[in-house]
Amino acid sequence: xxxxxxxxxxxxxxxxxxxxxxxxxxxxxxxxxxxxxxxxxxxxxxxxxxxxxxxxxxxxxxxxxxxxxxxxxxxxxxxxxxxxxxxxxxxxxxxxxxxxxxxxxxxxxxxxxxxxxxxxxxxxxxxxxxxxxxxxxxxxxxxxxxxxxxxxxxxxxxxxxxxxxxxxxxxxxxxxxxxxxxxxxxxxxxxxxxxxxxxxxxxxxxxxxxxxxxxxxxxxxxxxxxxxxxxxxxxxxxxxxxxxxxxxxxxxxxxxxxxxxxxxxxxxxxxxxxxxxxxxxxxxxxxxxxxxxxxxxxxxxxxxxxxxxxxxxxxxxxxxxxxxxxxxxxxxxxxxxxxxxxxxxxxxxxxxxxxxxxxxxxxxxxxxxxxxxxxxxxxxxxxxxxxxxxxxxxxxxxxxxxxxxxxxxxxxxxxxxxxxxxxxxxxxxxxxxxxxxxxxxxxxxxxxxxxxxxxxxxxxxxxxxxxxxxxxxxxxxxxxxxxxxxxxxxxxxxxxxxxxxxxxxxxxxxxxxxxxxxxxxxxxxxxxxx
Amino acid sequence: xxxxxxxxxxxxxxxxxxxxxxxxxxxxxxxxxxxxxxxxxxxxxxxxxxxxxxxxxxxxxxxxxxxxxxxxxxx
Numbered sequence: 224x225x226x227x228x229x230x231x232x233x234x235x236x237x238x239x240x241x242x243x244x245x246x247x248x249x250x251x252x253x254x255x256x257x258x259x260x261x262x263x264x265x266x267x268x269x270x271x272x273x274x275x276x277x278x279x280x281x282x283x284x285x286x287x288x289x290x291x292x293x294x295x296x297x298x299x300x301x302x303x304x305x306x307x308x309x310x311x312x313x314x315x316x317x318x319x320x321x322x323x324x325x326x327x328x329x330x331x332x333x334x335x336x337x338x339x340x341x342x343x344x345x346x347x348x349x350x351x352x353x354x355x356x357x358x359x360x361x362x363x364x365x366x367x368x369x370x371x372x373x374x375x376x377x378x379x380x381x382x383x384x385x386x387x388x389x390x391x392x393x394x395x396x397x398x399x400x401x402x403x404x405x406x407x408x409x410x411x412x413x414x415x416x417x418x419x420x421x422x423x424x425x426x427x428x429x430x431x432x433x434x435x436x437x438x439x440x441x442x443x444x445x446x447x448x449x450x451x452x453x454x455x456x457x458x459x460x461x462x463x464x465x466x467x468x469x470x471x472x473x474x475x476x477x478x479x480x481x482x483x484x485x486x487x488x489x490x491x492x493x494x495x496x497x498x499x500x501x502x503x504x505x506x507x508x509x510x511x512x513x514x515x516x517x518x519x520x521x522x523x524x525x526x527x528x529x530x531x532x533x534x535x536x537x538x539x540x541x542x543x544x545x546x547x548x549x550x551x552x553x554x555x556x557x558x559x560x561x562x563x564x565x566x567x568x569x570x571x572x573x574x575x576x577x578x579x580x581x582x583x584x585x586x587x588x589x590x591x592x593x594x595x596x597x598x599x600x601x602x603x604x605x606x607x608x609x610x611x612x613x614x615x616x617x618x619x620x621x622x623x624x625x626x627x628x629x630x631x632x633x634x635x636x637x638x639x640x641x642x643x644x645x646x647x648x649x650x651x652x653x654x655x656x657x658x659x660x661x662x663x664x665x666x667x668x669x670x671x672x673x674x675x676x677x678x679x680x681x682x683x684x685x686x687x688x689x690x691x692x693x694x695x696x697x698x699x700x701x702x703x704x705x706x707x708x709x710x711x712x713x714x715x716x717x718x719x720x721x722x723x724x725x726x727x728x729x730x731x732x733x734x735x736x737x738x739x740x741x742x743x744x745x746x747x748x749x750x751x752x753x
Numbered sequence: 754x755x756x757x758x759x760x761x762x763x764x765x766x767x768x769x770x771x772x773x774x775x776x777x778x779x780x781x782x783x784x785x786x787x788x789x790x791x792x793x794x795x796x797x798x799x800x801x802x803x804x805x806x807x808x809x810x811x812x813x814x815x816x817x818x819x820x821x822x823x824x825x826x827x828x
Contacts, residue, residue: 231786236779249764253771260778267782271789278796285800288807295814302821324819326812 229270229343233259273342330725337377381722388727395734 236259237252245251333339340348354375361370372379 231782236775247764249768250771253768253775256771256775257778260775260782263779263782267785267789271785274789274793278793278800281797281800285803285807288811292807292810292814295818299814299817299821306821324816326815 226344228341229273230347231263231270232266233262236260236263270343277341332723332725381724385722385727388731392731392734395731399734399737 237256239255239259241248241251354371357370357374359370361368364370369376
């Protein structure tokens with residue numbers, strides 16, 4: 224049934240009730256009918272004005288377009304008379320180099336939309352009942368959505384279609400990327416070599432981290448100032464005596480330096496290493512808290528052992544201890560010292576359990592050391608995104624750090640090292656990452672409110688152990704940062720799309736065409752390679 | 754009877770006359786409405802043809818302008 228666009232209002236002329244107490248009813252009816260006729264004429268004139276107004280507006284727009292066209296034609300006429308075929312350059316190169324002519328294809332969009340509704344229909348729409356005023360409830364919603372949209376949403380289907388289209392375009396883009404990567408893998412088998420090398424480096428890192436800080440053979444101690452602070456400040460007389468018992472000077476130095484991805488053989492200073500060794504030993508006596516650090520230290524030790532084997536007899540004990548810890552965590556103390564295992568065996572079973580341990584460790588460590596772990600406000604930006612094993616090491620190291628001095632001091636000189644790294648020579652960075660690891664790890668895990676007071680109170684305490692927690696915290700923040708970045712990227716991608724059906728469709732078609740082109744191009748490349 | 758019929762008859766006659774008048778009026782109103790509708794429709798169709806011609810003209814002029822002007826090269 225067609226919709227009546229304009230309805231002249233008093234539809235029935237003589238159906239009104241005759242008022243009581245009227246003698247001449249016929250005349251009464253006649254008069255009321257005539258009055259209704261006048262009302263009808265009134266509405267008719269209103270509609271007529273509306274009709275003529277629409278037509279006038281349309282004709283006006285055509286008039287403006289016609290005028291502009293006229294001007295352009297005049298300009299063209301003038302230009303054409305000025306053309307001179309003798310002067311004009313015609314070179315074969317220019318013919319191809321000229322920008323191709325492309326007529327402006329303007330697509331009509333939103334033709335049948337709320338804005339283009341004619342006035343009488345709008346009036347008819349407003350005469351209808353309005354939906355319930357659910358929008359007054361929207362400020363009380365948590366997810367900040369329009370409350371009325373749950374009742375009636377005119378844009379629902381468009382949004383649905385738009386999401387579907389965007390999803391389709393992204394899927395196609397990903398497929399393209401996968402195909403390209405597959406093609407590249409097929410074409411370049413040499414690239415696999417790089418991956419293998421990276422894996423080896425990680426093993427070395429884990430080996431280094433397997434060592435406790437004292438036992439790492441690497442020399443990261445000397446250049447970093449924080450190192451000196453940590454090693455000296457955290458020492459107690461008992462530790463120092465223990466350090467002297469350690470014997471070899473170079474050996475204890477390494478564990479205190481957490482895993483260094485680019486560890487190079489460094490000169491090992493005896494004093495700082497000795498100071499660090501007793502520190503870890505004292506931690507070993509802690510029992511459970513100690514369990515975690517040794518395993519972390521073992522990983523570092525392993526790495527250091529694999530990288531720079533300056534003292535083979537000493538690293539093996541530390542490495543073996545770290546390796547044993549990977550399985551049973553709480554055997555730490557005895558296994559850590561008694562074992563004389565081989566560093567080669569450690570990485571093999573250290574790596575697989577590394578990923579599962581970190582998540583369980585984190586809550587335990589947090590509960591145990593929430594007060595000590597302070598939220599370091601500085602995620603180490605210079606720290607390269609560490610793999611999970613370093614993170615595991617960080618967690619484990621972090622667990623034992625509170626038992627000795629809390630990580631308050633690390634938080635303080637985490638800022639200083641963070642500024643130092645870009646200017647520092649290679650040795651300092653290995654020392655710095657540990658501090659970064661520890662403090663962020665503590666920051667993420669522990670309650671931030673308690674952190675600042677504890678930090679300040681324990682300034683001269685163990686900074687080295689915090690390095691691992693810093694690493695863990697950095698990892699977590701990296702993940703969080705990535706999520707935020709992904710969200711922002713997604714939002715940024717969605718922003719330029721706009722709400723145009725035409726733009727969305729054109730993007731999808733463009734993606735499909737480029738995909739088809741790439742497929743055909745890929746096939747051609749395959750043929751050429753033969 | 755005649756006396757009673759006269760005023761009633763006169764009234765009825767008057768009423769019929771009024772109704773005829775009203776009928777003429779309403780039918781002319783309907784004619785006006787029909788005219789307005791048909792005028793609207795025809796006007797819109799003519800304006801649509803005009804629009805098509807304008808669009809075609811615009812495209813042709815765009816093409817001629819591109820031919821006549823010394824276009825920019827790609828490099």
